[in-house]
Amino acid sequence: MSGLAINSVSEVTDPMLGLPNPSCQCSTCGAKDLKHCEGHFGHIKFPCTILHPYFLSEVAKILNEICPGCKSIRRELWVKVRRSAIIAEVNEKLLKQKKRLRSLPADFWDFIPKDEQQEESCLKPNRRVLSHAQVRYLLNDVDLKFIEKFVLRTDSLFLNCFPVTPNCHRVTEITHAFSNGQRLIFDERTRAYKKLVDFRGIANELGSRVLDCLKISKASCTASISSSV
Known part of the structure; x- marks a missing residue:
């Protein structure tokens, strides 16, 4: 065109x-x-x-349904949208349930690759403001049929x-x-x-x-x- x-x-x-x-x-x-x-x-x-700004809520729903490490269907993080960015947060209820776990392991966020564009203010102990490249990485290898439950055309993301x-x-x-x-x-x-x-x-x-x-x-x-x- x-x-x-x-x-x-x-x-x-x-x-x-x-x-x-x-x-x-x-x-x-x-x-x-x-x-x-x-x-x-x-x-x-x-x-x-x-990321296409109009599909941020759909991407957040997908990330909330999968394990970011093995890409199986499970829930561990709370993912929400803030304007044109996606924020990943640790579910505080899970931490309270695991009484022995007072803080997150040092390697907890290692499933997210480092991004040179990511600002230091985005790196909190229990929260990460994900860059667009990091979200794209997390969606790699996720079953396309599962993604299509949220978005009909995956190339629109x-x-x-x-x-x-x-x-x-x-x-x-x-x-x-x-x-x-x-x-x-x-x-x-x-x-x-x-x-x-x-x-x-x-x-x-x-x-x-x-x-x-x-x-x-x-x-x-x-x-x-x-x-x-």
Whole structure:
């Protein structure tokens, strides 16, 4: 579907994505008006694979049902969602039941591989804020049929790129009454796309930005439907 890999902020409104654009012509199909160009999609490639923000609750349910070590169906941790991150916590009730176990063994969290992007503040004795790479590791080798009980398409759980809609979905062209010039107005989705281009932070922050972008797109879509009705 994508006709352009977007590598710089300026390419979010590139003429290859259709009209309106500063050149007044679509660089992909050559059209000079919206009647002959429906626009063209692009995509933003991520520096790392992240969890799809809309499936965090499903991932949490899966992790709550499996042993993170042998991947068998059992329950030991409490896993919950916080914005674009997943938190693993030790079930305090189990600790209280095991009177001899006053604290966790030093190697308790060894089933989770170390991640260089993980901040020190995420490392608590009884809690871990899991990185996207760690969650992906924990889901490896889990029976796909079991995962499909929560998510019909397992490939939907992760994202390594993000689609950019055509210019006509996000850009409005306004003609000035007192001049021959034209002005292009960009909506919030365009600004959100720009925050995803050439991202250099940690995966959890990237996931947060993707979530913001999805929320803006959803709100814009709802507003368009309401106004048309």
